[in-house]
Amino acid sequence: MSGVSRDYVERRVFGVLRRVVIFLLLVICLFPFYYMAFLSFRPLDAVLQNPGALVPKPGEIDFGTYKEVLTSTESGGQGFLTFIRNSAIVAISTVVLTLLVSIPGAYAVSRLDFFGRRQISAVFLGVYFFPAILLAIPLFVFFTKIGQRGTLSGLIVVYVAQVAAVSIYMLRNYFDTIPTSLEEAAAIDGCTRLQAMRHISLPLALPAIASNALFVFMIAWNEFLFALLFLVENRSKWTVSLGLSQLSGSIEVPTTVLMAGSVILTVPIIVLFFLSERWLAGGLTAGAEKG
Amino acid sequence: MRAREDRRAGYLLISPTAVIVFVMVVLPILWTISLAFQQVRLLNLSTTGFFGEYSLDNFTEVLTSPGFLDALVNTMIYSVAGTACAIGLGLVAALALRAPFRGRGLVRACMLIPYVAPVVAATFVWKTMLNPQFGVANHYGTTLLGWNEPIAFLSSAQSVSLFGIDLHVSVSLLTVVLFEGWRSFPFAFLFITARMQAIPESLEEAAMVDGAAPSQRFRYIVLPQLLPTLAVLTVLRFIWTFNNFDDIYLLTGGGSGTQVVAVRVYDYLINRGDIGAAAAQALVLAAILAILVTVYLKLFGRSEEMA
Numbered sequence: 001m002s003g004v005s006r007d008y009v010e011r012r013v014f015g016v017l018r019r020v021v022i023f024l025l026l027v028i029c030l031f032p033f034y035y036m037a038f039l040s041f042r043p044l045d046a047v048l049q050n051p052g053a054l055v056p057k058p059g060e061i062d063f064g065t066y067k068e069v070l071t072s073t074e075s076g077g078q079g080f081l082t083f084i085r086n087s088a089i090v091a092i093s094t095v096v097l098t099l100l101v102s103i104p105g106a107y108a109v110s111r112l113d114f115f116g117r118r119q120i121s122a123v124f125l126g127v128y129f130f131p132a133i134l135l136a137i138p139l140f141v142f143f144t145k146i147g148q149r150g151t152l153s154g155l156i157v158v159y160v161a162q163v164a165a166v167s168i169y170m171l172r173n174y175f176d177t178i179p180t181s182l183e184e185a186a187a188i189d190g191c192t193r194l195q196a197m198r199h200i201s202l203p204l205a206l207p208a209i210a211s212n213a214l215f216v217f218m219i220a221w222n223e224f225l226f227a228l229l230f231l232v233e234n235r236s237k238w239t240v241s242l243g244l245s246q247l248s249g250s251i252e253v254p255t256t257v258l259m260a261g262s263v264i265l266t267v268p269i270i271v272l273f274f275l276s277e278r279w280l281a282g283g284l285t286a287g288a289e290k291g
Numbered sequence: 292m293r294a295r296e297d298r299r300a301g302y303l304l305i306s307p308t309a310v311i312v313f314v315m316v317v318l319p320i321l322w323t324i325s326l327a328f329q330q331v332r333l334l335n336l337s338t339t340g341f342f343g344e345y346s347l348d349n350f351t352e353v354l355t356s357p358g359f360l361d362a363l364v365n366t367m368i369y370s371v372a373g374t375a376c377a378i379g380l381g382l383v384a385a386l387a388l389r390a391p392f393r394g395r396g397l398v399r400a401c402m403l404i405p406y407v408a409p410v411v412a413a414t415f416v417w418k419t420m421l422n423p424q425f426g427v428a429n430h431y432g433t434t435l436l437g438w439n440e441p442i443a444f445l446s447s448a449q450s451v452s453l454f455g456i457d458l459h460v461s462v463s464l465l466t467v468v469l470f471e472g473w474r475s476f477p478f479a480f481l482f483i484t485a486r487m488q489a490i491p492e493s494l495e496e497a498a499m500v501d502g503a504a505p506s507q508r509f510r511y512i513v514l515p516q517l518l519p520t521l522a523v524l525t526v527l528r529f530i531w532t533f534n535n536f537d538d539i540y541l542l543t544g545g546g547s548g549t550q551v552v553a554v555r556v557y558d559y560l561i562n563r564g565d566i567g568a569a570a571a572q573a574l575v576l577a578a579i580l581a582i583l584v585t586v587y588l589k590l591f592g593r594s595e596e597m598a
Contacts, residue, residue, distance in 0.1 A: 021383060048424075105304060114298045137323055137570050222411075225536055255425075265412045273404070277403070
């Protein structure tokens with residue numbers, strides 16, 4: 001009899017507890033971002049005088065912070081438009097180049113039998129677990145020596161090398177799920193391997209390629225360490241992440257203005273994430289279920 | 292014929308990736324090893340190459356320098372506690388969101404935001420929230436929770452004590468551990484949720500018929516199914532936290548008892564311009580990590596066999 005009552009009590013307790021936990025989790029996940037957006041619309045004086053405010057008062061909303069953060073430095077702003085341009089160039093180039101090398105690579109690892117195929121994916125994946133700071137030293141030295149350290153193109157090459165391995169891993173898992181019989185049928189009709197890949201497997205893999213592209217974009221857009229090491233000396237080359245981190249160290253720029261910068265840095269990622277959430281979550285765990 | 296064609300196509304298709312990974316990853320690793328044994332500074336960089344006068348001086352310097360042991364201990368505390376926080380919170384979240392309800396998809400998506408948001412923006416908003424002068428945490432701490440004075444969460448080297456026991460962990464280190472838990476729990480949540488969906492419902496239904504309470508069903512049915520996933524997660528999160536540079540550098544800059552080895556490497560490289568010592572320190576970091584992971588896999592592999 002006591003078993004039944006224990007079951008009853010636990011159901012009631014966990015039923016309540018579950019709601020409380022969900023509520024608390026939502027608060028800790030969302031509040032910092034709400035607070036970020038909220039502060040970006042407040043004048044600095046208002047924040048200093050009333051730091052506890054959590055909802056905007058009517059008439060207190062101020063878009064001046066966005067104007068200041070986006071205006072170029074020559075016109076007295078913080079020049080985030082340039083940073084956005086740099087970040088976009090870096091992130092989009094990284095995506096394009098990564099896909100160019102990793103789609104054929106993933107196809108080869110998934111479909112074609114060649115010597116060292118297993119080892120190569122193991123080596124690639126091992127790269128993912130190496131301390132970034134260890135790679136940073138020789139790359140820093142190398143790009144300094146060839147005079148390419150302050151350039152966006154140098155950074156893009158480093159990013160592609162960093163994400164190509166993961167990208168191949170994710171795409172390979174998807175190619176593995178496409179039945180080979182389709183390609184075999186094409187082969188009978190006289191297609192070569194590469195034709196079969198282009199006309200049959202590639203169109204089928206488009207959803208995986210799209211989610212992979214978004215994943216790579218997010219990594220490149222968010223990256224901080226290499227941007228810091230490569231670009232810090234030249235303000236006109238800063239990415240949004242680097243610009244925000246450098247300016248937040250100085251006392252001259254008001255916190256509310258930098259919050260506007262944070263919103264600008266975060267919003268593209270959140271938007272992309274919600275657009276692609278279903279694919280992305282599936283892609284991230286695709287490897288987990290296998291092993 | 293087809294096999295040979297395949298082999299050639301295989302090499303052709305994999306070669307761009309192989310080249311870029313070799314040049315940008317494998318060679319640099321070898322070069323780090325070479326640099327670690329040479330006296331290289333930023334100033335004499337132009338005259339050094341792959342081969343030079345090798346010596347162990349950098350390792351002696353790094354291993355005997357004051358603060359190295361502290362940094363190592365901090366790294367261990369940060370990785371172990373950060374991993375535990377992330378996986379613990381991820382497990383709680385996955386359990387809470389297990390039963391379907393209206394809007395669950397949206398709630399799940401919201402849970403992932405701390406993980407996908409840019410690290411610079413996340414650390415900046417945390418720094419602002421925890422600011423002793425105008426941060427919202429200290430405002431409510433002093434007005435509602437009755438704190439005597441604002442807490443300098445990110446710049447206090449004061450040791451934390453719990454129930455009168457000194458934990459030898461600074462307030463700042465505890466804060467960065469909590470940040471790591473907050474930022475990484477979505478990753479654990481995602482993995483655990485995926486694994487939970489694969490547990491056959493019939494098992495739990497049978498247990499329910501036998502009158503098992505929710506806690507018993509978790510203990511005897513769900514948890515054993517999750518253990519392999521939790522073990523993999525532990526390794527992944529531990530490796531990433533151990534190597535983490537961004538979060539601590541951005542939150543505290545490595546000050547007030549939060550210096551970890553990765554931040555120390557950066558300090559040697561940029562602030563002191565001592566490339567050789569930085570490389571040696573980075574190698575020590577990688578070696579310790581490799582040893583820890585090997586030991587863990589050995590222990591875990593054995594327990595798997597027994598079970």
